[in-house]
Amino acid sequence: MSYSEILIIILNFAGALAVFLFGMKLMSEGLQKFAGNKMRMVLGKVTGSPVRGILTGAAVTTAIQSSSATTVMVVSFVNAGLLSLAGAIAVIMGANIGTTVTAWIISLFGLGESSSAFSLPMLLGAVSLIFMFLMKKDSLKSIGEFVMGLALLLIGMSFLQKAMPNLEEYPRFLELLATMSDFGFWSILIFIVIGALLTCLVQASAAMMAITLVMCYNGWIGLDAAVALVMGQNIGTTITANLAAMVANTNGKKAARAHLVFNVIGVLITLVVFRPVLTLVAHITMGMMGSNPYTEVGSAGYDPASIPLALSIFHTFFNVVNTLILAWFIPAIIKIVDWMVKDEPEDEELHFRLKYITGNWMNTSELNLQAAEKEIEEFSKRVLRMYTFLPGLRTAKDDDEFNKLVERIEKYEEITDHMEMEISNYLTKVSANEISEKGSHRISAMLRIVDNLESIGDNIYQVAVTRRNKRETEVHFDQHLNDNLDQMTRLVQRSLDVMDANLRGDYDHVDMDSANAAEEDINRYRDQLRNEHLDALKNGTYDFAIASLYSSLFALYEKIGDYVINVSEAIGVKFKDQK
Secondary structure, three states, rough: OHHHHHHHHHHHHHHHHHHHHHHHHHHHHHHHHHHHHHHHHHHHHHOOOHHHHHHHHHHHHHHHOHHHHHHHHHHHHHOOOOOOHHHHHHHHHHHHHHHHHHHHHHHHHHHOHHHOOHHHHHHHHHHHHHHHHOOOOOOHHHHHHHHHHHHHHHHHHHHHHHHHHOOHHHHHHHHHHHHHOOHHHHHHHEEEEEHHHHHHHHHHHHHHHHHHHHHOOOOOOOOHHHHHHHHHHHOOOOHHHHHHHHOOOOOHHHHHEEEHHHHHHHHHHHHOOOOHHHHHHHHHHHHOOOOOOOOOOOOOOOOOOOOHHHHHHHHHHHHHHHHHHHHHHHHHHHHHHHHHOOOOOOOOHHHHOOOOOOOOOOHHHHHHHHHHHHHHHHHHHHHHHHHHHHHHHHHHHHHHHHHHHHHHHHHHHHHHHHHHHHHHHHHHHHHHHHHHHHHHHHHHHHHHHHHHHHHHHHHHHHHHHHHHHHHHOOOOHHHHHHHHHHHHHHHHHHHHHHHHHHHOOOOHOOOHHHHHHHHHHHHHHHHHHHHHHHHHHHHHHOHHHHHHHHHHHHHHHHHHHHHHHHHHHHHHEEEEEEH
16 A cells, blocks of 8 residues: 555545534534523432433433533533533433434444435534525524534544545454454453544544444444443543633542442453453344344355344443442542542632633534623632621731731632633633624623623722822821711622622522612712812811721722622623523
């Protein structure tokens, strides 16, 4: 084989795989856009019931056709404290069951002579294009994307079959495969390792399953090697969740490790009963097709579709049975991951880390917006915590206590800057992808929200700076001025509480009445203080230094209130655009 022939084979294979992966991505994204919010709600409501978690994981993964997307969502939910570790493990077990649907789609519709002459995918693709570009409803466009993705997936399978070279023309490669299969039990372990490594490299277990099924159909490998590759793929697919967990907290890392532990234990259990399981699979295949998947290629009774079917049966059997067994041992799996991932004490308040947004979130824009919304809630929590430090600046007993509070506020201000930048960059990247009109309105509103939250943090810090200047210049306020500022502090605190409640609540019930009332109270009190202040200046009640610092402080508090009402107004706009 010449180098040019090798290059042509590689390019054809890569192109076919690209079509398959694009079809899988389009199909998955179409379904996620169509039912993304519902799936997030379902995942978020998983309780400690293993059965409910398993069924939820299976249903969601069957719908979006991506166990990686499901497990990354699970890691993010655990990372944010919305899902218990036990519940996450149950959902991951279900996700492994849901991912078996891909193998059935391929083996039933995507292999054989019919796939190359299968005109339906092209017809479905054309119909999908009509849906995507002529229909205005987002739901129809999403369904169109799903159907076209399915068509491209099947077309990609046809291309993969054609891209695979005829190994009879390359006896050395056949000899290599035969040699690798001649080590008995060690051959099984070799193919498991190969399956795991290739899946880590490709970052798509569905693609590796497709390649394995084509290799089986073409007679490259037998059932034993194919099954071993599938077991390795189940281990290799865990790399996605573990990469996502690199920036997660301890619980998020534990959820990702649990995915790995579950699949490794499942492989070990299967190896113990490897031969009886394959014998059972062979009998089921013979009952369905009348042909033995162990029949040698080219011999009488050989059916090229028997091994792919047997492989799909095994894949389902492997995940279902292992889930039924290991579901009883979730507490033991938790102990294992507790040993693998040690809890590390850290100062969470002063440690900047996004909780929901990770580097390996789903590619689907609609699902990513939920992460941004939850991150904004955490942003609000930081801002409210930062505000609670301000009263201590007035009551600090000494310079050491005062300076520690200022340093803490300064650190928080840096965190708010980072959060605003990271969330905004994230939303900008999400908006660069294809997104619905509703999603576009949501992004615009969230960008306005994070900008105002960051401005609140800036003004809280300016209050601290003003207080520091007052302390350094030894300017003293009388009790009346301090009482006025305390009252203004309480009014702004009430407006912040309303804002936070609106961010954390159901956006279709945003409490604008309370938000506007709080803002009006702040403005009314600001006007009162301003009038009193002007009278005091006329009467010479206090000097210029006191007047300057005092007016600066109540003006800063009022400005915080302006940014606070902007946040609630943005939430209301967001909901109105979603109707």
